[in-house]
Amino acid sequence: MELRHLGRTGLRVSRLGLGTLTWGRDTDEHDAADQIKAFWEAGGTLVDTADVYADGGAEYLLGQLLEGLLPRRDLQIATKAGSVPDPDRRFDTSRGHLLAALDASLERLGTDYVDLWQVHAFDPFTPIEETLQALDIAVSSGRARYVGVSNFSGWQLAKAATWQLASSGAHTRLASTQMEYSLLQRGVEREVLPAALDLGVGLLPSSPLGRGVLTGKYRHTTPADSRGASELAAFVAPYLDEEASRIVEAVAIAADGLATTALNVALAWVRDRPGVTAPIVGARNAQQLRAALSAESLSLPDEICQALDDVSAPVHRYPDQDWSTL
Numbered sequence: 001m002e003l004r005h006l007g008r009t010g011l012r013v014s015r016l017g018l019g020t021l022t023w024g025r026d027t028d029e030h031d032a033a034d035q036i037k038a039f040w041e042a043g044g045t046l047v048d049t050a051d052v053y054a055d056g057g058a059e060y061l062l063g064q065l066l067e068g069l070l071p072r073r074d075l076q077i078a079t080k081a082g083s084v085p086d087p088d089r090r091f092d093t094s095r096g097h098l099l100a101a102l103d104a105s106l107e108r109l110g111t112d113y114v115d116l117w118q119v120h121a122f123d124p125f126t127p128i129e130e131t132l133q134a135l136d137i138a139v140s141s142g143r144a145r146y147v148g149v150s151n152f153s154g155w156q157l158a159k160a161a162t163w164q165l166a167s168s169g170a171h172t173r174l175a176s177t178q179m180e181y182s183l184l185q186r187g188v189e190r191e192v193l194p195a196a197l198d199l200g201v202g203l204l205p206s207s208p209l210g211r212g213v214l215t216g217k218y219r220h221t222t223p224a225d226s227r228g229a230s231e232l233a234a235f236v237a238p239y240l241d242e243e244a245s246r247i248v249e250a251v252a253i254a255a256d257g258l259a260t261t262a263l264n265v266a267l268a269w270v271r272d273r274p275g276v277t278a279p280i281v282g283a284r285n286a287q288q289l290r291a292a293l294s295a296e297s298l299s300l301p302d303e304i305c306q307a308l309d310d311v312s313a314p315v316h317r318y319p320d321q322d323w324s325t326l
Contacts, residue, residue: 001043001296004277007175008200011115011146013076015271016293017046017204019282024057027284032061033069034286040070042293048178048204048280050080050120051105063110078116078204079105080150080178082123093123098134102143117144118178121151128160132171139172148176148201154191161199176202176277182270183247183312184210184239190320193275202277205270209281209292213239214266216252250311254304264295269308272300 003012018039023032036047049058059079066072081101082093092098102117117138119131138144149160157177164171177196179188181203188203196203209215218240248262255262270279283289300308 001045001293003045005202006116006146006277007148007196007202008173009146009175009202011076011175013046013278014044015278016044016267016296017048017078017278017280018044018289019206019280020047020049020058020062021053021282022058022284023049024054024061029061029064031285033065035283035289036062036065036070038286038289038293040074042290042296044293045074046076046078046116046278046280048078050083051101051108052080052083052085052120056104056108059105059108063108067110072111076115077109077111078118078148079109079114080118080120081105082120089125091121091123093119093121093126093131093134095130095134095137098131099137102138106143113142114144116146116148116176118148118150118176119152122149122153122156128156129163129167132160132163135174136170136172140170146175147172148174148178148204150178152177152179152192154195157192157201158195158199161195161201165199174199174201176204178204178206178280180207181205181273181276181279182208182210183214183251183266183308184244186312186314189314190316193273197275203275204277205279208270208279209263209266210239210244210248211236213244214248214251214262216248216255216262219245219248219252247308247312250308254300254308258298258300258304260298261291261294263291264298265300265304265308267292267295268298268300269305271295272305 001014004015006013049062051059081098082091084092135147139147161174164173179192181188193203251262251265255265281292
């Protein structure tokens, strides 16, 4: 699998990442082992998790697999911290909480360091300089090699990245930001992606298949074994409207013309967008993952990319488009 630099850093990762959101919950140790082995055999290196996935179960399961299945040095482990099970405060990015969470993650993962440590979301109750100080401490202490953020808006990302670059003292630059991005969700193109490109921050798209909708599985019905038929139905529902159906049909037409799958077309589109380092793909089993990994050999023709861009184009008005033309 092709490797890419993560933002403006020296770290190179596979251009497709393996997500572990369901590990330890819907994905058991056997399916997880099959997935990570298939990913590794395909040349994949970046594995993404978080301390809240399955209440730490995903990290623990990943750690068990690293201990007995694959060499630690062959993978880049990315995890997140900052989400808390508190209805009054969903995120806590205080220095104390973040560093304690990192230590707990390392213990579950059974490793001395993570390759990428990410703040899971912006916390309006903690000064950004305090949050960023925790990232600096993690890197200077050797517990994290690189750091990033997740679910930050454009101004939040710009403020954090600029603070690291411009404030006095030794600070670790942000390597990445993880955001939802697909043909069905192009909101990051308004401000997040331009900020990331300008600041040299690599984008790691989550839900690159539109929460599974872009595979075409919901075109005619809702499969009984799908997320749309589970307790996650509300997660999928926003992408089952008329506009989404029009985009899915365009992807299906492109796939037929290229003799490939809708999954491959949708994944190749987001993978090769400017500023993208590696989409993060989750799967229920190794068979699903191998289907996604097969997109590695696909490069979309310019005409197909333009057609998909046109059919899925979000409405950008003032001040996002050039105001001088209004």
